[in-house]
Amino acid sequence: MEERRVYLDNNATTPLHPKVQEALKKAMHIYGNASSYHSFGREAAQRIDEARENTASFIGAKPGEIIFTGSGSEANNTVLNIFSWTCAREEYCFPGGKELITSEIEHPCIMETSKCLHARGTQVAYIPVDEYGRINMKALKGTISSSTGLISIMLANNEIGTLQDIREVSRIAHKNDVLVHTDAVQAMGKIPVDVNDLKVDFLSMSGHKIYGPKGVGVLYVRKGTPFCPLIRGGHQEQGRRAGTENTLGITGLNAAVCTCRDEMNEYVPLIRKMRDALRFGIEERIPDIRINSHPAECLPNTLNVSFDGAEGESILLYLDLEGIAVSTGSACSSGSLDPSHVLLATGLEPEQAHGSIRFSLGRENTEEDIGYVLKKLPPIIEKIRGMSAAYGEQT
Amino acid sequence: MAQEVDWVYTDKVKEHFMNPHNFLTPEEDFKEDGKGVVGNVKCGDQMIMLIQVDSEKDVISDCRWKTYGCASAIASTSVLSDMVKGMILERAFTISPKDITRELGELPEHKIHCSVLGDKALRAAINDYYRRTGQKDRVREEQAKTVCQCMNVTDKEIEEAVLEGARTYLELQEHTKLGTVCGQCKDEALELLAKYTKEHFG
Numbered sequence: 095m096e097e098r099r100v101y102l103d104n105n106a107t108t109p110l111h112p113k114v115q116e117a118l119k120k121a122m123h124i125y126g127n128a129s130s131y132h133s134f135g136r137e138a139a140q141r142i143d144e145a146r147e148n149t150a151s152f153i154g155a156k157p158g159e160i161i162f163t164g165s166g167s168e169a170n171n172t173v174l175n176i177f178s179w180t181c182a183r184e185e186y187c188f189p190g191g192k193e194l195i196t197s198e199i200e201h202p203c204i205m206e207t208s209k210c211l212h213a214r215g216t217q218v219a220y221i222p223v224d225e226y227g228r229i230n231m232k233a234l235k236g237t238i239s240s241s242t243g244l245i246s247i248m249l250a251n252n253e254i255g256t257l258q259d260i261r262e263v264s265r266i267a268h269k270n271d272v273l274v275h276t277d278a279v280q281a282m283g284k285i286p287v288d289v290n291d292l293k294v295d296f297l298s299m300s301g302h303k304i305y306g307p308k309g310v311g312v313l314y315v316r317k318g319t320p321f322c323p324l325i326r327g328g329h330q331e332q333g334r335r336a337g338t339e340n341t342l343g344i345t346g347l348n349a350a351v352c353t354c355r356d357e358m359n360e361y362v363p364l365i366r367k368m369r370d371a372l373r374f375g376i377e378e379r380i381p382d383i384r385i386n387s388h389p390a391e392c393l394p395n396t397l398n399v400s401f402d403g404a405e406g407e408s409i410l411l412y413l414d415l416e417g418i419a420v421s422t423g424s425a426c427s428s429g430s431l432d433p434s435h436v437l438l439a440t441g442l443e444p445e446q447a448h449g450s451i452r453f454s455l456g457r458e459n460t461e462e463d464i465g466y467v468l469k470k471l472p473p474i475i476e477k478i479r480g481m482s483a484a485y486g487e488q489t
Numbered sequence: 490m491a492q493e494v495d496w497v498y499t500d501k502v503k504e505h506f507m508n509p510h511n512f513l514t515p516e517e518d519f520k521e522d523g524k525g526v527v528g529n530v531k532c533g534d535q536m537i538m539l540i541q542v543d544s545e546k547d548v549i550s551d552c553r554w555k556t557y558g559c560a561s562a563i564a565s566t567s568v569l570s571d572m573v574k575g576m577i578l579e580r581a582f583t584i585s586p587k588d589i590t591r592e593l594g595e596l597p598e599h600k601i602h603c604s605v606l607g608d609k610a611l612r613a614a615i616n617d618y619y620r621r622t623g624q625k626d627r628v629r630e631e632q633a634k635t636v637c638q639c640m641n642v643t644d645k646e647i648e649e650a651v652l653e654g655a656r657t658y659l660e661l662q663e664h665t666k667l668g669t670v671c672g673q674c675k676d677e678a679l680e681l682l683a684k685y686t687k688e689h690f691g
Contacts, residue, residue: 405534481512483530484530484535
């Protein structure tokens with residue numbers, strides 16, 4: 095077997111940037127509780143303050159608007175959960191009893207939480223999307239009413255990479271006095287993100303998607319926006335998220351944010367070029383495919399392709415045997431029988447969704463990697479199609 | 490790699506997945522005596538099974554297959570195709586998914602349903618052979634029995650739900666909507682739930 099290993103699953107998670115690794119190593123000795131007044135505590139608190147400032151400036155926010163969480167999923171869960179509560183205890187609490195609008199292609203942590211809110215009595219509307227996953231703005235406008243409390247639409251889709259016009263979502267929402275949350279977990283580090291440009295009230299991001307550590311996320315809450323802590327029992331994060339701060343994780347996140355800020359302009363165009371080469375190469379070499387990613391409004395690193403007659407998990411595992419890592423929207427990799435809800439929402443037939451592969455590139459990929467994939471992939475598809483009962487003429 | 494990483498399934502699954510046995514190639518002019526087609530590509534799996542029969546001995550002399558499916562489906566069909574060669578028809582007809590997974594070593598629980606198409610396709614091919622050779626009396630169709638009259642749920646669908654992971658009555662209802670109207674079928678459904686759980690996972 096060839097020794098080459100090619101990681102094209104950067105939307106699942108990214109490797110730690112060498113500078114992040116350095117920062118983590120240097121911070122490992124810091125164990126003080128950031129809430130303590132002594133020097134041990136101050137040492138930790140200073141790291142967290144610094145991270146808060148850098149993270150805020152990275153997205154055009156103020157330090158006081160940044161809450162560190164345990165993950166992007168926690169940030170998303172927080173916004174959706176607290177919005178539906180009625181609680182008279184706190185001044186800035188949500189009024190409760192309002193309705194939620196989201197889309198059909200959100201990350202499972204939004205979809206599942208929405209289902210749960212619905213079960214608890216909150217009305218939830220799901221805005222449909224077009225063939226490339228762009229939300230229907232007309233439907234959004236038509237769905238907003240005086241009882242709408244929050245709109246949560248992701249900035250970039252994790253599976254197909256499609257970008258949404260969040261500026262327009264915010265414009266429509268604010269005209270109707272509705273708050274806007276965007277899940278920017280997948281967009282960060284790939285496209286510029288500025289909260290004042292997007293005009294959102296809440297934004298979620300995650301450390302491990304931007305070459306930082308796992309187990310640390312960020313929730314941006316615009317100053318003056320109603321907020322009620324999901325996790326209580328401590329005054330950390332200005333009383334907005336209890337729990338002793340993950341100093342090491344936050345230090346790593348800080349390094350990740352800083353390297354993104356400094357290096358993004360350099361590596362994103364290269365990633366885009368390689369992604370396009372991969373796309374054209376696949377189109378050129380393999381017949382009967384469908385590109386599921388939007389041709390223009392798409393993350394620069396993401397390519398989602400369906401291969402007729404070839405099942406996704408088989409493709410994934412044959413690629414894995416060649417050292418190539420990708421992911422699939424096929425049901426077989428998830429343990430259920432339903433393929434990707436995102437691909438189905440774009441109108442794909444289930445059999446096309448079962449045959450989908452997501453290639454997500456990162457800063458460590460090279461042109462040689464793409465050449466290697468373009469060499470290995472066609473025979474694999476041919477092999478699978480050769481024994482497929484669902485491709486070509488059958489006996 | 491600094492440390493050897495285990496593959497997602499057993500070595501035997503990997504071996505059959507990498508080099509599947511007996512699948513039908515276009516180059517080969519395989520003349521079958523019986524053919525079975527089962528599954529639905531919309532559900533992510535579809536299979537064609539072709540058998541040649543030594544009519545003197547009533548034995549499967551050779552077989553070929555094609556499948557649309559995941560690694561578990563490919564590996565379990567490949568291993569099944571090895572198992573049935575030289576097997577008498579009566580025995581081949583009774584092969585269960587459990588026999589196949591035992592032969593393969595092991596499959597994760599959520600992948601068991603990927604291995605059930607092979608034996609179904611095999612039975613369909615054997616029945617087809619019986620029909621082609623005028624042995625209609627030997628044909629045994631699998632007939633689904635309606636358990637829940639209100640929602641029109643059959644015993645086969647209950648079996649499917651068990652294979653997909655349903656273990657409790659509530660989970661069974663989530664999968665099939667069974668018993669959500671009048672609820673009269675609950676006892677029968679519970680019996681079938683226990684039966685299929687024991688059959689496939691016991």
